[in-house]
Amino acid sequence: MTDRKLKKADFDEIYTRPDPRSYYDRLGELDYSVPGHGQRVFRKVLDALDVDEPTVVDLCCSYGVNAALLKCDLTLDHLYDHYCDERLARLASDELAEEDRDFYQSRRLKDAPRVIGVDTSAPAVEYAMTVGLLDGGAVENLEHDDPSPELAAVVDEADLITVTGGIGYITDRTIDRLLDCTSADRRPWFAALCLRTVDFTPVADSLARHGLVTEQLEGATFPQRRFADESERDFALRALAEQGVDPAGKEEAGEYHVNVFLSRPGEDVAAAPIDSVLDGVIPSADSG
Numbered sequence: 477m478t479d480r481k482l483k484k485a486d487f488d489e490i491y492t493r494p495d496p497r498s499y500y501d502r503l504g505e506l507d508y509s510v511p512g513h514g515q516r517v518f519r520k521v522l523d524a525l526d527v528d529e530p531t532v533v534d535l536c537c538s539y540g541v542n543a544a545l546l547k548c549d550l551t552l553d554h555l556y557d558h559y560c561d562e563r564l565a566r567l568a569s570d571e572l573a574e575e576d577r578d579f580y581q582s583r584r585l586k587d588a589p590r591v592i593g594v595d596t597s598a599p600a601v602e603y604a605m606t607v608g609l610l611d612g613g614a615v616e617n618l619e620h621d622d623p624s625p626e627l628a629a630v631v632d633e634a635d636l637i638t639v640t641g642g643i644g645y646i647t648d649r650t651i652d653r654l655l656d657c658t659s660a661d662r663r664p665w666f667a668a669l670c671l672r673t674v675d676f677t678p679v680a681d682s683l684a685r686h687g688l689v690t691e692q693l694e695g696a697t698f699p700q701r702r703f704a705d706e707s708e709r710d711f712a713l714r715a716l717a718e719q720g721v722d723p724a725g726k727e728e729a730g731e732y733h734v735n736v737f738l739s740r741p742g743e744d745v746a747a748a749p750i751d752s753v754l755d756g757v758i759p760s761a762d763s764g
Contacts, residue, residue: 484673484711485704491597494569496539499600500559506701510734512552513698514640514669515545516757517736521636521667522546522589524753530589530635533664535650536642537593537613540604547588547609548580569603576607584608592630594618618650628657634664641700641734644674648682655686663687666739671700671732673715683739691750693736696758700732 490498522530534542544550558564558579564572592612595601601613614627623631631637631654639646651666658664666683670676680690703709712727726733736757738750751758 485708491538491595491600494599495572495603496541496600497559497565497572499539500556503701504556504560506704507699507731508701509552510640510669510698510700511541511545513734514542514638515552517669517754518542518546518636518638518667520754520757521665521738524748525635525665527635531630531633532589532591533631533634533637533654534591534593535595535637535639535646537595537604537610538597538600540591540593540600540607540609542638542640543591543593543604543609544580546591547585548583549585550583573603573606580608589636592627592634594627618653619646622653623657631655631657631664632659632662634658637664637666638668640669641671643668643670643676643679648678651679651682652685655682655688658686660687663741665744666690666737668737668739669698669700669734670737671734672697672721672727673712673719673732675719676735676737680737680739687741688739689742689745690737690739691745693738693750693754693758697726697733697735699726700734702731 487502490502493499518532522532532546537543541552541555544555545552564575567575590611591609592614593601593604593610594614594616596615596617598615601610601615604610605613612630614624614630616624616627637654655663663686666688668676668679670679683690703712709727709730712732713723716723716727736754738753
């Protein structure tokens with residue numbers, strides 16, 4: 477096997493469909509579970525923020541899965557069951573959107589946060605907005621360009637920025653551009669579930685330049701999904717070996733795993749360390 481074949485699986489095609497059925501079908505086959513872990517983490521973080529009507533900016537939002545799990549009385553399994561329904565499989569995309577508007581509205585939480593999604597996929601963002609999962613959406617590539625004035629204004633008001641698995645596709649360049657839109661006296665918190673194959677240090681350094689202290693949830697990781705094939709497994713093991721990370725019981729067993737990071741102003745960290753903020757999350761995780 478040559479090095480050039482060692483790479484992460486490419487799922488680009490499932491993010492450009494007019495609706496999310498292929499997204500849930502393909503990723504469900506691989507037991508994609510990280511949004512469910514993110515739901516528990518982000519809800520704990522929002523509780524700690526203790527802000528009335530918080531604004532969340534969700535990076536790499538795709539079809540609004542994180543928004544659905546934050547705004548609605550739903551689990552990730554509910555979403556898989558919903559989009560695998562044989563009746564829905566026969567619907568056109570616009571008919572599915574009508575069903576989804578009712579589906580999500582009927583399950584909306586009274587204290588649902590305001591969620592703004594950012595992604596490079598116009599079809600995904602547009603669908604999530606159409607069905608009411610996103611309160612606003614930005615189809616922007618912040619790796620290449622500065623945020624639009626509209627996105628910059630939203631980020632300046634944000635209480636929390638979230639990302640599940642997108643670090644690596646987005647880098648410290650995106651984080652720098654986002655936090656440049658915020659004020660030094662009102663930085664949003666930043667919560668990330670990041671693949672262990674990706675070095676989070678450059679992102680943490682960017683957050684530090686903007687006055688945010690990063691903590692990692694120690695002693696636990698969460699599974700992200702199963703590897704698509706042996707080539708992807710070999711890619712992951714190679715990436716971990718280069719960082720000196722032990723894959724035993726995790727990637728070696730056939731699944732990507734993520735670390736949890738939370739970045740906040742120093743005074744917030746001193747008042748409530750990450751272990752207290754995420755109390756109760758660790759028992760649900762795979763210890764490591």
